[in-house]
Amino acid sequence: MLAVEGVSVAYGGVLALDEVSFEVAEGRVCGVIGPNGAGKTTLFDVLSGLRRPAAGRVRLGGRDLTGTPPAGRARAGLRRTFQRAQVFGRLTVADNVLAALDHHGGGGGLAADLVGWPGRRRREQERRERVAEVLELCGLTPLRETYAAALPAGQRRLVELARALADRPALLLLDEPTSGLDAAQTARLGAVVRSLETTVLLVEHDMGFVMDVCDQVVALDLGRLIAAGPPEQVRDDPVVRAAYLG
């Protein structure tokens, strides 16, 4: 379970987050909505460890991550995608995903290869199978040998998603995942997100997508949590509607 407890962040005089608290049960998909400047990006920065909150705690699976730097959170199973996809342009699609798995096994360099470290080939095989599985899931199999730099933005975003999913993260943060995707890619993304057993938090402006894939939604406005609950309930909440009308 992800627990956000009383998180506050101030930029100078501006309270970007004001005692925000909510929980997401394991394996659930939670949408984060709110008008511009609501604090959504700041919340993601706090969760991924890029920004230390002035107050409050973040727990994942009972473990307090509040003071843990980004690399430690990655080891705890947290993955994030960005509004601008971050992929290795000079690697093929398949190698991009393989690279995301490379800290599992492998290693040891040439010496270990020569000695034929037991289990090494089996692990290599497992990694390749996992790459194939994730590429298939994300609809990228036909593009597996294409260099990522040659892909249009929408497909690069799917590659970034495939990288994030590769080693079965405990928590996946998706920042506006549908931006740059066409209708077919958005539908594929929705199916992928729904099929995951991972806990997912996603910031998204496409309300149709949020309604379609999220189990719950939290709404922020001016740094405060103004509604939380089932998607339709939050969408129809008069306070949420008023916030969007500004």
Ligand SMILES: Nc1ncnc2c1ncn2[C@@H]1O[C@H](COP(=O)(O)OP(=O)(O)OP(=O)(O)O)[C@@H](O)[C@H]1O
């Ligand atoms: N580095 C910063 N320095 C000062 N103020 C900031 C900084 N980053 C964000 N803010 C302010 O904090 C508030 C929350 O911003 P944030 O980017 O988290 O909102 P958001 O919901 O992600 O908005 P958007 O949908 O436009 O991306 C806003 O008032 C914003 O102007």
